[in-house]
Amino acid sequence: MAWDFSTEPEFEAKLQWMRDFVREEILPLEVADLDPEASATVTAGLKAQVKEQGLWAAHLPPELGGGGFGQLKLGLMHEILGRSRLAPPIFGNNAPDSGNAELLAIGGNEFQKERWMKPLLAGELRSCFSMTEPGAGADPTRLTTRAVRDGDEYVINGHKWFSSNGSHADFFIVMVVTDPEAEPHKRASMILVDRDTPGVNVLRDIPVMGGAHSAGDKGHAEILYEDVRVPASHLIGREGDGFVLAQKRLGPGRIHHAMRWLGQAQRAFDIMCERVVSRHVKDGVLADKQMMQDFIATSKAEMEAARLLTLQAAWKMDQGGTKAALTDIALIKFWGAQVLYNVIDRAIQVHGSLGITGDLPLEEMYRDARAARIYDGPDEVHKVTVARRTLRDFTPVEVPTEHIPTRREAAARKFAALLEASEG
Structure with missing residues (x-):
């Protein structure tokens, strides 16, 4: 397989612009003593420059306002943005919003894109991906948060934590179990939940090593979903697609x-x-x-x-x-x-x-x-x-119980056979 990581000169020019922009405009903000209003004003101006360069929300396809660059080019861009925790939000691709927008672009219907994705891309909404649960750890097949269909609604009950951005999000993408009897990887679904829905209880931001900065100033929320009712139209894709x-x-x-x-x-x-x-x-x-x-x-x-x-x-x-x-x-x-x-x-x-x-x-x-x-x-x-x-690419080898020739013995027999053939 041939690999080619080369990029065209036009894109290289964009990368150079990003390097200069991050070094000269964004890194100094890390030590600037700005109040929230002044910070918002400064970052709004920087975001406008990013949009003029066609680099805003670059992870999405062009029809959704992104650059349609593909993962290789996005990787090169993220390498530059990684130099400062302030850079991703200025480029419209900070977690978890970037991943959530990408998820809705892939699996959302037109109603969901209009109501949640487009305002999210425009910076009018903030989002949260609510999956991790106490007790489930890194095994998503052990999730217990349930969504039960009741007519034209789903009723959600469960306990989540480390839901990054949960304290500030306007809506949540919640990973729920819709069919507990299905095979493990078809039990779960994703449902959109607005923050002001009755029963959504954001308990706290969990204190973690590194403080708020470890989540890009978003925090890691602990959330209880108690008899949360949402329309069935909030289901992303189909049941079992989680x-x-x-x-x-x-x-x-x-x-x-x-x-x-x-x-x-x-x-x-x-x-x-x-x-x-x-x-x-x-x-x-x-x-x-x-x-x-x-x-x-x-x-x-x-x-x-x-x-x-x-x-x-x-x-x-x-x-x-x-x-x-x-x-x-x-x-x-x-x-x-x-x-x-x-x-x-x-x-x-x-x-x-x-x-x-x-x-x-x-x-x-x-x-x-x-x-x-x-x-x-x-x-x-x-x-x-x-x-x-x-x-997976290896198969077991049967080991015989009788004497196994050593490599030296096998080589000696092979040499003897070759010698005999040449003499014959």
């Missing part, structure tokens, strides 16, 4: 996560490199020390490997859809998160006590990097996926 829709949403999202992690890792790597060439010690600078050189070389190798794995996954998705890239997506989820963690950890170590202070972005990045190894499925789940899918 897992299929989730895979279509999470597949691209994990690629975007992995590329944003590369942007974060590159930023930490740059900070580390600047430190080792600048920090003087007793007999030179840190860059002259072999241990520091090992940090740099290992980090560079890990980042390049993660980048190639991620681009390969994106390319396969462009060629054959999510199903064609399932193993690759699982690979980049655990490898990319680990690389991000490793590089930031080394950067902190190089800076000593300065590295754990708020004077540098590293300590906040470090906490977020640790969380990356858990959200969207813990590393271990994705490793199991990779192993299982890899081992």
